[in-house]
Amino acid sequence: MTFKNNFNQLYCSNNPNRKKKQPCNLLFQEQNSEKLKFNSRNLKKRESGFPFDEEIIVKDLNGIVRKVQIGSMENSWQGLKVLSINKDEKQFGSPKFIPIKDFNKGESSFLLKIRLADGRQIICSPNQIIPILVIFIRIHAYNNPKNTWSIDYKKAQDIRNGDNMLVLHKIPFSSNVSYYLFIPRILNWENRWVGIHRKDYLKFSFRKNQKTEDPLIKLINSKFQYSKPAKIYRTLWSNLSVSEKYLLEMEARRNQVKILVKIHEKVGYWYSSIIPLTNDFFRYLGWYVAEGSKDKNRITITQSKEKNYTNWQEIINLLDNLNFPSSVSGEKSIRINSNILAKLTVKLCSKLAQNKKIPFELFNIERANAFLDAYYKGDGCQKTAGLKKFTTASQQLKNDLVSILGATGYYCSIWYPSPSDNCYRITEINDKHYRRKFMGLIKFNSTTPLRVKYVKIIEKNLEIFNLKTEHGWFVSTNGILIYNNLP
Numbered sequence: 001m002t003f004k005n006n007f008n009q010l011y012c013s014n015n016p017n018r019k020k021k022q023p024c025n026l027l028f029q030e031q032n033s034e035k036l037k038f039n040s041r042n043l044k045k046r047e048s049g050f051p052f053d054e055e056i057i058v059k060d061l062n063g064i065v066r067k068v069q070i071g072s073m074e075n076s077w078q079g080l081k082v083l084s085i086n087k088d089e090k091q092f093g094s095p096k097f098i099p100i101k102d103f104n105k106g107e108s109s110f111l112l113k114i115r116l117a118d119g120r121q122i123i124c125s126p127n128q129i130i131p132i133l134v135i136f137i138r139i140h141a142y143n144n145p146k147n148t149w150s151i152d153y154k155k156a157q158d159i160r161n162g163d164n165m166l167v168l169h170k171i172p173f174s175s176n177v178s179y180y181l182f183i184p185r186i187l188n189w190e191n192r193w194v195g196i197h198r199k200d201y202l203k204f205s206f207r208k209n210q211k212t213e214d215p216l217i218k219l220i221n222s223k224f225q226y227s228k229p230a231k232i233y234r235t236l237w238s239n240l241s242v243s244e245k246y247l248l249e250m251e252a253r254r255n256q257v258k259i260l261v262k263i264h265e266k267v268g269y270w271y272s273s274i275i276p277l278t279n280d281f282f283r284y285l286g287w288y289v290a291e292g293s294k295d296k297n298r299i300t301i302t303q304s305k306e307k308n309y310t311n312w313q314e315i316i317n318l319l320d321n322l323n324f325p326s327s328v329s330g331e332k333s334i335r336i337n338s339n340i341l342a343k344l345t346v347k348l349c350s351k352l353a354q355n356k357k358i359p360f361e362l363f364n365i366e367r368a369n370a371f372l373d374a375y376y377k378g379d380g381c382q383k384t385a386g387l388k389k390f391t392t393a394s395q396q397l398k399n400d401l402v403s404i405l406g407a408t409g410y411y412c413s414i415w416y417p418s419p420s421d422n423c424y425r426i427t428e429i430n431d432k433h434y435r436r437k438f439m440g441l442i443k444f445n446s447t448t449p450l451r452v453k454y455v456k457i458i459e460k461n462l463e464i465f466n467l468k469t470e471h472g473w474f475v476s477t478n479g480i481l482i483y484n485n486l487p
Helices: 007-011 215-223 242-254 279-291 309-321 339-349 365-379 395-407
Strands: 055-059 065-069 081-085 095-108 111-116 121-124 129-136 148-155 164-168 180-182 193-197 225-227 232-236 259-262 274-276 292-295 298-302 326-329 333-336 380-382 388-392 411-415 424-429 447-458 462-469 473-475 481-483
Touching: 055 095, 055 473, 065 395, 081 164, 081 462, 081 473, 111 164, 164 481, 180 242, 215 242, 242 259, 279 292, 279 298, 279 309, 279 339, 279 365, 292 339, 298 339, 309 326, 309 333, 309 365, 333 339, 365 380, 365 388, 365 395, 388 395, 395 411, 395 424, 462 473
Parallel strands: none
Antiparallel strands: 055 065, 055 081, 081 095, 095 462, 111 121, 111 447, 129 148, 129 164, 129 481, 164 447, 180 274, 193 232, 193 259, 225 232, 292 298, 298 333, 326 333, 380 388, 388 424, 411 424, 473 481
């Protein structure tokens, strides 16, 4: 199967120079789509977009890739790039970040929910433009390898069952992931303590009135107070200037001096301000997201020692490798006894089963595999042919799992909660949803067509948000490609 020589012509379905052929969507002709009825008086002609919580994937100037809700970007879109695909002929479908040119906010009297064959879905306004893959074939030559493709543009209100929407599966991770977390930068550390142990201070100076040119010692001498019981020089984070905070962070990252943190003045323990982002740390996050909860000032991971001894021992060894203060409570609970680690874990992955999430901006492929390995042991099971199934009660985590599974090279489908439970099920699959009769697998680099399963009306009067990009396309929730039609 080949594209036309002049591939740019494929992006204009009304091109008068293109030879007229009968478009044949192989799946569309097998289904009778119920026509949606719209009240045209309720449609604002030029406004299109998505509700606040629809996700897009952006990259900042430092190369950090993160998932964000489109509505949250109203005042922060400048300077960012949004994930799209390459539209050149040879590289069509490969992921590409393109500049955001503008941001728009409007209203829609109702929205549409479009669900695809593998369970991915998008919610948008009826006027939102979506690119559709149309297949041109010869009636008596199904096996002809020269079938051609065209990109048609449809409003969401005109999409019908069987239309082929495009999905980018391989979401790229950050090209410049961090190797450490500096706790005062991640958590709100105002009016909380930072310090340095006296034995580290003595590496550079013997007393506070000793003359020195070392910037760290000068800072400690001017801003820190000495606590004899703890043998710690300490100060409140809020007492430091921006440059002084940066100096402490750089010293902590160099690891020549251990910068310590503590929440309360008189109670609690001092902990290192640096958390190394090792694969073991992401395995810990996997166990927390699958089986963990926040209990007062600690994290509890639930796992039965009697029924799952191998998992139990793996968690114990993992926490020992990370030097996390831990203890065992009964036969089912393993505790991480640190209010700082508890706050950090909740900051990264939230709390309560229905709110769990994944900090996508910290991941690369190795970290994603480490996370998935632990999460699978806690909230997964194996299907036939070695395919894995992951379970979650969180809609956000469902979207995050789809993203990192695609980024690590897996196809997956989504099963939605049934009336008897509240769980989403994300299942690894083969490529059956991306094949077409007589044609086999249709794949453009990392992008495949997916047929529309149904379109439903959501009766809501909501604010909608949209972007203007460099070439018009960008990736929305779960990799679904859409077209922005801002003026």
